[in-house]
Amino acid sequence: MANSATRRIESMLRIRRFEEQLVRLSQAGAFPGHYHVYIGQEATAVTVCENLTREDMIFTTWRNHGHLLARGARPDRMLAEILGRAGGYAGGKSGTLHLSVMELGMPATSAMVGGALPLATGAALGLKQQGSSGIVVAFFGDAALDEGAFYEAINLAAVWKVPILYVCENNSIPPEKRKRGQFPSSTLAAAQLVDVPRALQIQSEVVDGADADSLSECFRRLVAEVRATGSPRFVEVRCTRWPGNVLVWPDLPCGESSLDWAFASKPELPELAAWVQTSDPLLLYLRRLVDAGQLSREVAAATDARVREEMAAAVRFAETSPWPDAAEATTDVFAQGSRP
Ligand SMILES: Cc1ncc(C[n+]2csc(CCOP(=O)(O)OP(=O)(O)O)c2C)c(N)n1
Ligand SMILES: [Mg+2]
Numbered sequence: 001m002a003n004s005a006t007r008r009i010e011s012m013l014r015i016r017r018f019e020e021q022l023v024r025l026s027q028a029g030a031f032p033g034h035y036h037v038y039i040g041q042e043a044t045a046v047t048v049c050e051n052l053t054r055e056d057m058i059f060t061t062w063r064n065h066g067h068l069l070a071r072g073a074r075p076d077r078m079l080a081e082i083l084g085r086a087g088g089y090a091g092g093k094s095g096t097l098h099l100s101v102m103e104l105g106m107p108a109t110s111a112m113v114g115g116a117l118p119l120a121t122g123a124a125l126g127l128k129q130q131g132s133s134g135i136v137v138a139f140f141g142d143a144a145l146d147e148g149a150f151y152e153a154i155n156l157a158a159v160w161k162v163p164i165l166y167v168c169e170n171n172s173i174p175p176e177k178r179k180r181g182q183f184p185s186s187t188l189a190a191a192q193l194v195d196v197p198r199a200l201q202i203q204s205e206v207v208d209g210a211d212a213d214s215l216s217e218c219f220r221r222l223v224a225e226v227r228a229t230g231s232p233r234f235v236e237v238r239c240t241r242w243p244g245n246v247l248v249w250p251d252l253p254c255g256e257s258s259l260d261w262a263f264a265s266k267p268e269l270p271e272l273a274a275w276v277q278t279s280d281p282l283l284l285y286l287r288r289l290v291d292a293g294q295l296s297r298e299v300a301a302a303t304d305a306r307v308r309e310e311m312a313a314a315v316r317f318a319e320t321s322p323w324p325d326a327a328e329a330t331t332d333v334f335a336q337g338s339r340p
Contacts, residue, residue, distance in 0.1 A: 005294050008050070008212060010303050012042040012282045015066040017304075017311045018075050020256045022065070022082065023244070025315065027251075031083045035096040037250045038066030039257075040242030041169055043212040043281035045070035048137055048167060050216075051223040055134030057105040057127070059120035062097050063169075064109045067139055071104045075311060079318035087321030091328060105134075114147030116140060117166075121153040124162035128230060135163040135226045142170040142236075143185040145193055157232040158200045164232045165222055166202075168193060169209065171239040177246050197234035209239035210278070212285040240279035243271045259297070259304055262287040 019037040026035060038045065041063075049070035052058075060067045068078060073089070081088025082096045089101050097111040107123075110116040120138035127134045144150045145168070157164050170193060172185045190196050194204040203225075207218045215237070222233045244251050254267040262283040266273040276283055289295035 003294070004050075005289050006299065006303065008043075008046055008216075009282070009286060009289065009295065009300065010307065011046040011050075011070055012212075012285070013304055013307045014075065014310070015039075015042045015045065015069050016257055016282055017307050018065060018069060018078070018314070019250075020252060021311050021315055022079070023250050023252050025079075025083070026249075030319070031095075033095065035082065035250070036063040037245065038063055039244060039250075040275075040280065041171065041209060041237075041239050042066055043215050043285065044167065044169055044209055044237050044239070045139070047212060047215040048139075048165075048219045048223070051219055052105075052137065053134070054105070055127075055132055057107070057120075057123050057134060057136045058139065059116040059123065059136065060106070060109050060139045061113075061116060061141060062109070062111045063141065064099050064139075065096070068099055068101060068104070068106060071101075071106060073099075073101050073104060073106075074314075076314035076317035079314045080321040083318045083321070084323070085318060085321035086324045086328075087317065091332070092324045093332070112149075114140065114144040114149040114153075117144060117150050117153035121157045121162065121164060124157065124164035124232075125160055128160075128162050133227070135165065135223065137165045137167060137223075139167045139169060141185065142168060142172050142193065144168065145186050145188055145196060151196075154197055154202060154232070154234070155200050158202050161231050163226050163230045165219075165226050166197065166232065166234040168234070168236045169239060170236050171209075171241045171245075173241050173246055177241075179246075179248050193236045194234065197232075202232050202234050204234035204236070206236045206238060209237040210281045210284055212281055213288070215281075239281075240275060242280075243269070243275055257283070259283070259286060259300055262290070263297070 019039050045066040077089050084092040086092055098109050100106050100109050120136050124136040197204040208214050226233050244253050253269045253272050261276050
């Protein structure tokens with residue numbers, strides 16, 4: 001029985017299992033450099049994307065894997081890209097930080113804090129000028145409010161009246177948990193983040209990032225409003241940072257998530273157990289569906305097994321994908337027709 005609730009669980013599980021494989025691959029040395037996982041924020045990407053059409057566009061950040069998967073990107077080509085292989089979406093040239101899939105309306109990912117916001121706002125102006133029915137969704141972190149580009153972009157969106165939904169995923173690390181080298185997010189003079197867009201006449205609201213039902217209601221309504229009015233809206237999604245992400249490098253504190261954690265069993269690490277209990281959008285939603293009789297634990301387990309197999313196949317695809325040809329190094333780097 002595939003109703004919308006079980007499809008939503010499956011989409012969230014695809015993100016969770018993808019990211020867990022990625023942590024495993026990174027720790028095994030399968031790819032160099034930093035990367036950012038979306039564990040603990042899955043319900044946001046999934047409930048936004050279930051309201052989008054083919055005409056819509058998405059702009060995102062370094063924490064982009066969940067947005068791409070929720071939009072329908074193939075995990076095997078994403079992983080190949082992250083591993084720098086020829087089978088990746090950009091032939092191995094973008095890596096994790098610049099993952100993009102033009103045919104899914106995700107033309108660019110910026111790794112600059114706030115960097116995607118002027119691009120997203122310009123794209124929304126472009127859609128308006130073309131008379132398109134499409135809208136733009138811009139996903140960004142709370143630290144974007146520390147950047148001038150954010151203020152410039154949202155002010156112009158309000159002045160120009162363009163169809164864009166700003167989704168600020170606020171996963172701030174509490175100061176006492178920050179490790180050396182980690183950046184504080186959003187040291188704002190405003191009392192709360194939404195005071196800023198509200199001052200610029202953009203209707204704004206706060207939603208609980210751990211509550212898939214609230215997110216679903218919020219994004220169904222706001223995507224429809226942006227589409228109907230052609231005007232911007234702003235949402236602050238309050239998430240509690242996943243304990244595996246309170247480190248400079250992501251880690252799986254108690255291994256891969258177990259669906260049983262949604263019920264009687266608990267992860268051994270008290271901090272993770274507390275997070276699962278109060279803040280994990282996936283396991284909280286699973287428990288709610290099972291308690292309401294909308295999903296059986298057996299169907300959930302079978303869905304998880306299918307998703308795990310899909311991710312194992314994606315890892316095989318990525319690891320056996322060839323390295324790019326050295327002769328390709330300078331192709332697709334400059335815009336076609338641009339002057340040297
Ligand atoms: C303009 C700029 N300054 C600094 C950095 C270094 N940097 C990378 S991630 C990050 C913090 C991002 O926090 P947030 O926007 O809240 O996103 P999160 O990673 O928490 O999802 C910083 C400062 C950067 N990428 N770009
Ligand atoms: Mg943040």
